Amino acid sequence: MKPGSCLFNRGIGRVGVILTLVSGLLLSGCSQASLQSSATEIPSPVAKAATPTITIAAGAISLTDSPAPISLSPTALATPTPQPSATPVHLSIPPTPTFTKAAGQASIPKAYIRILTPGPLSKVLSPINLEGSVIPGAGGLVRVELVGEDGEVISRQVLRFLTPAGQRIGINPQVDFEITGAAETARLQVSVDDPFGRIASLASVEVILLSMGDVEIYSNNNLLEPVVIREPTPNQIVTGNTLEVQGVARPSGNQPLSLELITDQGTVIGTRQATLGKVGPDGYAPFETELTYNLETPAWARLLVHEPSPRLPGDAAISSLKVYLNPENDQAPPSP
Amino acid sequence: MARILFIDDDAITLEILGKATELLGHQAILIDNGKSALTVAADQRPDLILLDMMLADLGGEEVLERLRRQPATAGIPVVFLTASSPYELKEKMKTTSAEGCISKPVSLSLLMDTIKKYTPN
Numbered sequence: 001m002k003p004g005s006c007l008f009n010r011g012i013g014r015v016g017v018i019l020t021l022v023s024g025l026l027l028s029g030c031s032q033a034s035l036q037s038s039a040t041e042i043p044s045p046v047a048k049a050a051t052p053t054i055t056i057a058a059g060a061i062s063l064t065d066s067p068a069p070i071s072l073s074p075t076a077l078a079t080p081t082p083q084p085s086a087t088p089v090h091l092s093i094p095p096t097p098t099f100t101k102a103a104g105q106a107s108i109p110k111a112y113i114r115i116l117t118p119g120p121l122s123k124v125l126s127p128i129n130l131e132g133s134v135i136p137g138a139g140g141l142v143r144v145e146l147v148g149e150d151g152e153v154i155s156r157q158v159l160r161f162l163t164p165a166g167q168r169i170g171i172n173p174q175v176d177f178e179i180t181g182a183a184e185t186a187r188l189q190v191s192v193d194d195p196f197g198r199i200a201s202l203a204s205v206e207v208i209l210l211s212m213g214d215v216e217i218y219s220n221n222n223l224l225e226p227v228v229i230r231e232p233t234p235n236q237i238v239t240g241n242t243l244e245v246q247g248v249a250r251p252s253g254n255q256p257l258s259l260e261l262i263t264d265q266g267t268v269i270g271t272r273q274a275t276l277g278k279v280g281p282d283g284y285a286p287f288e289t290e291l292t293y294n295l296e297t298p299a300w301a302r303l304l305v306h307e308p309s310p311r312l313p314g315d316a317a318i319s320s321l322k323v324y325l326n327p328e329n330d331q332a333p334p335s336p
Numbered sequence: 337m338a339r340i341l342f343i344d345d346d347a348i349t350l351e352i353l354g355k356a357t358e359l360l361g362h363q364a365i366l367i368d369n370g371k372s373a374l375t376v377a378a379d380q381r382p383d384l385i386l387l388d389m390m391l392a393d394l395g396g397e398e399v400l401e402r403l404r405r406q407p408a409t410a411g412i413p414v415v416f417l418t419a420s421s422p423y424e425l426k427e428k429m430k431t432t433s434a435e436g437c438i439s440k441p442v443s444l445s446l447l448m449d450t451i452k453k454y455t456p457n
Contacts, residue, residue, distance in 0.1 A: 121445075183354075184355065208355050208359060212348070213352065216443055311359065
């Protein structure tokens with residue numbers, strides 16, 4: 001394990017979350033970030049609310065959910081584990097998928113979070129050498145988790161990167177684990193949150209954890225976004241009480257997608273399931289549904305589309321974007 | 337989803353193959369001895385049997401022969417699992433009625449290919 005990091009293991013019962021401070025290196029493309037500096041224990045590792053957030057010491061914070069900028073006051077960030085930064089930090093949370101249309105058919109964008117290795121069906125020993133790339137979420141945070149067959153989190157690390165807004169970086173955490181049997185199926189997932197603690201994007205691969213034996217590592221050959229939201233578009237203004245949602249997803253099982261609309265205050269104002277249609281030659285199936293929401297006054301909200309994991313509890317993938325909901329159509333939207 | 341019967345007296349091999357099969361979206365039935373396997377195969381009629389050649393109670397060849405004699409299991413494709421060398425595998429395949437033979441440890445890609453090759457869907 002790297003200096004300054006720790007993990008918790010189910011068998012031991014030791015609970016901890018790692019906040020690895022990654023600083024200094026401003027990386028471009030998929031170059032790998034170097035881990036530096038110290039780590040801080042985060043109190044409660046399992047609950048979503050335990051995800052560490054940070055206090056930015058000075059200056060206003062500008063958060064961008066492009067194309068429209070989002071400005072937030074510093075109070076938007078809870079502060080259970082202060083990680084002061086000497087300089088103002090500019091963050092960017094771009095919409096999960098952006099895509100271009102080509103010759104009548106929309107192409108599938110590259111994944112927001114890319115797990116290069118281990119790929120699906122790899123057999124791994126501890127520690128797992130994860131290689132990937134991601135645009136960090138709010139506070140420069142990236143969460144790496146290993147989820148076991150019963151849905152329990154076997155290992156969790158939260159990496160922090162100080163990089164320019166919207167900068168894609170390489171990640172290479174070592175993920176330690178312990179299992180009681182010879183083998184266990186698990187989901188290795190990477191996710192990022194938005195400034196309000198909502199998951200903005202999640203990607204995962206299913207692997208087999210071994211306590212002994214031969215490692216078999218595959219590369220992940222499919223680095224396209226698993227769930228693509230075509231409608232609404234990021235930061236779209238929506239009037240009325242119904243949100244029409246369209247998109248495509250790469251099926252990982254037979255279960256329907258789950259859609260959620262969550263306000264900046266964390267209130268779930270609408271949920272819906274969407275069944276996937278016929279899988280096309282590109283391996284993607286369309287989905288389309290109407291999501292009715294309960295809202296009296298205009299507000300920003302995040303639309304999340306969850307693709308359930310076919311064999312393990314939890315989600316295999318999550319994509320999301322922000323929309324401005326204006327039920328009365330009576331006001332211009334404030335800055336997000 | 338195919339149902340795969342694994343017959344191997346090594347518990348670790350069985351567990352790993354079982355997990356791998358589930359991850360591939362199929363159902364695994366795990367049996368650690370030849371005698372029980374004959375009964376389970378007849379009762380559950382799996383789509384494919386992966387059979388260790390060196391079982392503790394019955395030899396893999398004998399289990400295969402009995403499977404072929406049982407009407408309920410005669411038509412089920414059987415693939416041997418063995419730690420033998422490639423040369424020995426080749427020689428063995430000349431004399432056996434098994435559909436195939438793969439080396440242990442079994443890679444997941446080979447397992448996936450084998451399931452695809454010998455199961456209907």
